[in-house]
Amino acid sequence: MKNIRQDAEPPLAINEWGWKYHHLGIPTTKKMPGERYLPHLKFYVSGFSTSPFGIEWMRFEKDCPVAELIKTVPHIAFEVEDLDKVLNAHNFEIIAEPGVPSEGVRAAMILHNGAPVELIEFKKSTNEFL
Numbered sequence: 001m002k003n004i005r006q007d008a009e010p011p012l013a014i015n016e017w018g019w020k021y022h023h024l025g026i027p028t029t030k031k032m033p034g035e036r037y038l039p040h041l042k043f044y045v046s047g048f049s050t051s052p053f054g055i056e057w058m059r060f061e062k063d064c065p066v067a068e069l070i071k072t073v074p075h076i077a078f079e080v081e082d083l084d085k086v087l088n089a090h091n092f093e094i095i096a097e098p099g100v101p102s103e104g105v106r107a108a109m110i111l112h113n114g115a116p117v118e119l120i121e122f123k124k125s126t127n128e129f130l
Contacts, residue, residue: 013078014078017086018081019078019079019080019119020078020079021054021076021077021078021079022054022077022078022079022118022120023048023051023054023055023056023076023077024053024054024055024056024074024075024076024077025056025057025058025074025075025076025077025118026055026056026057026058026074027058027059027060027070027071027072027073027074028057028058028059029059030059031044031059032044032046032047032057032059033046034046034047034049034050035057035059038101038102041064041065041066041101042060042061042063042064042065043058043059043060043061043064043066044058044059044060045057045058046059054077058071066096066109067095067096067109067116069095069111069116070095070096070109070116073114073115073116074115075109075115075116075117075118076115076117076118077107077117077118077119077120078117078118078119078120079120079121079122080119080120080121081121082121083098083106083107083108083119083120083121084098086119087108087110087119092110092111092112093110093111094108094109094110094111095109095110095111095116096108096109096116104122104123105120105121105122105123106120106121106122106123107119107120107121
């Protein structure tokens, strides 16, 4: 029988895999204060830098190339040490292949129980993810 997590236990991703909570991404259609545009992804982000909880708002242009699920369903994001190692170690359904959303960051989006989950790796040296 599969182990069932108790109320006071952290999720497996944190407790056993060592992932770190990074942010909660929430899609919106409203223009938000302090938006920053990511032209190569055709969407705006805001709120992360000022939220004590890591809440990030995401507003998408009509022709934004990301999956519809990412545009419509909130996602949780975890920082991982080695994105490729994590993706190779698990049989996750990938809905956004690893890419570089901003300098020094590499990310992929997986699907779990109908919800998008972002996995983020930050550069460890000056030559990575440029």
